[in-house]
Amino acid sequence: MSKNTKQFVMDILDIRRRARQHMEQGALTKTYGCDRDMVVGLLNAALATEVVCVLRYKRHYYMAQGIHSQSIRDEFREHAEEELQHVGWLAERIIELGGEPDFSPHGIADRAHSEYAEGTNLIDMIEEDLVAERIAIDSYRSMIQYIGDGDSSSRRVLERILEVEEEHAEDLVSLLRQRQSFKTDILPKTG
Numbered sequence: 001m002s003k004n005t006k007q008f009v010m011d012i013l014d015i016r017r018r019a020r021q022h023m024e025q026g027a028l029t030k031t032y033g034c035d036r037d038m039v040v041g042l043l044n045a046a047l048a049t050e051v052v053c054v055l056r057y058k059r060h061y062y063m064a065q066g067i068h069s070q071s072i073r074d075e076f077r078e079h080a081e082e083e084l085q086h087v088g089w090l091a092e093r094i095i096e097l098g099g100e101p102d103f104s105p106h107g108i109a110d111r112a113h114s115e116y117a118e119g120t121n122l123i124d125m126i127e128e129d130l131v132a133e134r135i136a137i138d139s140y141r142s143m144i145q146y147i148g149d150g151d152s153s154s155r156r157v158l159e160r161i162l163e164v165e166e167e168h169a170e171d172l173v174s175l176l177r178q179r180q181s182f183k184t185d186i187l188p189k190t191g
């Protein structure tokens with residue numbers, strides 16, 4: 001047996017021994033390379049961001065009216081559904097880390113990185129959504145950099161979400177490029 005193979009076998013024996021210690025911590029083992037509480041906090045901030053995005057897209061979906069807006073409404077609905085899926089991915093990862101997903105409505109807007117902007121017409125709505133996506137993109141990218149190789153599973157969850165947010169931003173930009181065709185679609189007066 002070569003020296004390297006011998007070392008690897010010794011490591012495996014050590015890994016096996018450690019796996020039996022602190023079994024109550026589940027997926028969280030000694031080789032976890034991040035500050036667990038910090039990562040749970042970041043994932044909860046991402047979760048709050050996603051909840052705010054679901055609410056904003058839902059509002060935009062229901063409020064968007066006008067002859068040119070069906071395709072835009074479809075886009076809002078699809079984005080809302082995908083943001084909700086992100087909420088689920090984040091909550092599941094927080095549980096795996098032994099944390100608790102924070103769904104409390106109190107302070108959710110403060111915990112979120114993006115903003116809840118209502119928008120008064122379709123252009124406003126799309127622009128506000130684009131701003132929120134760009135904030136989410138930057139904040140997830142910095143979370144990914146912070147986590148690095150210390151927690152590859154949490155990093156992958158954020159990377160999957162980031163990829164979708166980038167697609168959302170691209171969808172919104174292409175809608176804005178068509179703005180000339182629907183800039184007169186003002187929302188109906190309410191109240």
Ligand SMILES: [Fe+2]
Nearest residue numbers: 050082083086
């Ligand atoms: Fe999202």
Ligand SMILES: [Fe+2]
Nearest residue numbers: 133164165168
């Ligand atoms: Fe998004």
